[in-house]
Amino acid sequence: MKFIINLLVIAIFTAFGNLLKAQSASTKSDFFDSTGKIYVVVAVLVVVFIGILIMMFSIERRLSKIEKEDGDI
Amino acid sequence: MKHWWKLLSAILILYSLVAGMLIPLRSGIVSDKSDMALKTAASQHLNLKFYNARFKKENAEKITARLRIDSSRAICADNIKITSEKELDIEFNLAGLELKKLESPFPFVEIGSKENGYVFSSVYLSKDSSESGNSYKTCPAEFIQPSQKISFPFLNILEESIRNLFFHVPMWFGMMFLLLLSVIFSIKQLGKADSLKNDTKAKSFAAIGVLYGILGVVTGALWAKHTWGAYWSWDVKQNTSAVALLIYLAYFVLRSSFEDADKRARISAAYNIFAFATLIPLLYIIPRMVDSLHPGAEGNPAFSSYDLDSSLRLVFYPAVIGWILFGVWMANLAIRVENIWIRKMETL
Numbered sequence: 001m002k003f004i005i006n007l008l009v010i011a012i013f014t015a016f017g018n019l020l021k022a023q024s025a026s027t028k029s030d031f032f033d034s035t036g037k038i039y040v041v042v043a044v045l046v047v048v049f050i051g052i053l054i055m056m057f058s059i060e061r062r063l064s065k066i067e068k069e070d071g072d073i
Numbered sequence: 074m075k076h077w078w079k080l081l082s083a084i085l086i087l088y089s090l091v092a093g094m095l096i097p098l099r100s101g102i103v104s105d106k107s108d109m110a111l112k113t114a115a116s117q118h119l120n121l122k123f124y125n126a127r128f129k130k131e132n133a134e135k136i137t138a139r140l141r142i143d144s145s146r147a148i149c150a151d152n153i154k155i156t157s158e159k160e161l162d163i164e165f166n167l168a169g170l171e172l173k174k175l176e177s178p179f180p181f182v183e184i185g186s187k188e189n190g191y192v193f194s195s196v197y198l199s200k201d202s203s204e205s206g207n208s209y210k211t212c213p214a215e216f217i218q219p220s221q222k223i224s225f226p227f228l229n230i231l232e233e234s235i236r237n238l239f240f241h242v243p244m245w246f247g248m249m250f251l252l253l254l255s256v257i258f259s260i261k262q263l264g265k266a267d268s269l270k271n272d273t274k275a276k277s278f279a280a281i282g283v284l285y286g287i288l289g290v291v292t293g294a295l296w297a298k299h300t301w302g303a304y305w306s307w308d309v310k311q312n313t314s315a316v317a318l319l320i321y322l323a324y325f326v327l328r329s330s331f332e333d334a335d336k337r338a339r340i341s342a343a344y345n346i347f348a349f350a351t352l353i354p355l356l357y358i359i360p361r362m363v364d365s366l367h368p369g370a371e372g373n374p375a376f377s378s379y380d381l382d383s384s385l386r387l388v389f390y391p392a393v394i395g396w397i398l399f400g401v402w403m404a405n406l407a408i409r410v411e412n413i414w415i416r417k418m419e420t421l
Contacts, residue, residue, distance in 0.1 A: 032299050035233070036124060036125075036233035036234075037231070037299055038233040040295060040296060040299045041236045043295050044240050044241060044295055044296060045090075045240060047291050047292050047295065048240055048244075051287070055284060058407075059407055062410045062411065062414060063410055065414065066413055069417050069421075
């Protein structure tokens with residue numbers, strides 16, 4: 001399970017990295033400033049979503065500990 | 074329905090997402106300020122680029138452009154040419170216009186049509202001494218009614234990123250509310266020390282509050298990069314909110330340094346009260362005293378009535394309530410899990 005998650009995380013990050021590389025340094029800010037800077041809003045929404053994910057992960061970690069104490073269900 | 078407020082938070086956040094992203098921006102002028110300069114002479118041209126506009130050649134005669142002189146008079150444009158879908162070339166005859174007789178040295182141009190509303194921009198007039206040609210003529214101009222369609226205001230540097238108002242600012246409102254709840258439970262904990270229930274609540278509310286605060290700083294930095302030009306401009310509010318977050322991070326460091334649960338509950342409750350007390354000067358007093366890039370720096374660190382248009386309020390306030398309730402919901406989950414964990418540890 002953990003292995004699969006790790007693999008997924010690496011896959012997502014490499015994909016994201018390639019995306020950034022594709023629109024290399026000079027055009028990156030042009031991209032965010034294009035179409036009336038709407039992509040800044042998209043980036044902010046992504047950050048907020050990541051925040052909610054962090055919260056979910058931390059609650060899940062506690063739950064897993066409790067499950068372990070109960071004797072692996 | 075015991076859980077109505079959780080449903081409400083989901084509905085309000087969904088509403089703020091849908092309405093906040095779909096309500097269109099008003100049209101606006103994106104030309105530089107140097108393009109807005111006119112001289113008091115004949116055949117002055119304004120070449121203007123518009124955002125969110127679509128001019129059609131067949132509707133050219135419906136477009137009006139005028140330079141307002143006072144509440145009832147204006148100078149109408151002699152000639153309006155549509156150079157592209159988003160560009161206009163407007164010609165004025167301003168010969169003989171006396172700057173001293175104007176109410177303002179930066180009169181407004183009003184461009185638009187009755188159906189689609191108007192765009193306003195101030196113009197920089199300068200004197201031209203060469204006297205030639207016919208002098209200017211005024212035309213009667215009624216006051217323009219604002220458009221009835223719901224739309225967000227167009228602000229030059231912000232453009233579409235004005236929508237961040239519904240996602241960045243509610244984080245701060247939510248943080249303040251959650252930290253207030255946290256300190257209330259800390260006070261309760263000091264009053265009734267035989268149970269750890271209030272300590273768990275204080276900790277969880279503080280955790281979600283700090284999460285909101287970090288999201289506020291990160292989203293603010295992203296927004297700043299594309300409007301103020303840098304992720305961190307050492308703006309007062311950026312600095313004070315970072316300091317406030319560090320104070321609250323110390324709260325969690327302090328908690329983790331105690332082995333004994335009762336001691337931890339007591340000392341961290343006392344620390345929480347001091348931490349909340351420092352928030353008030355950091356977030357409400359210092360920003361009012363110093364110049365800031367944030368809007369409303371001249372007295373009110375929130376929003377002046379000018380900054381917060383009624384169409385923005387329509388989405389902003391539901392978003393604030395939605396994110397506050399959502400934060401309480403998240404904290405609630407954390408509290409319940411934590412309580413089960415504590416009970417488990419006690420039985421072992």
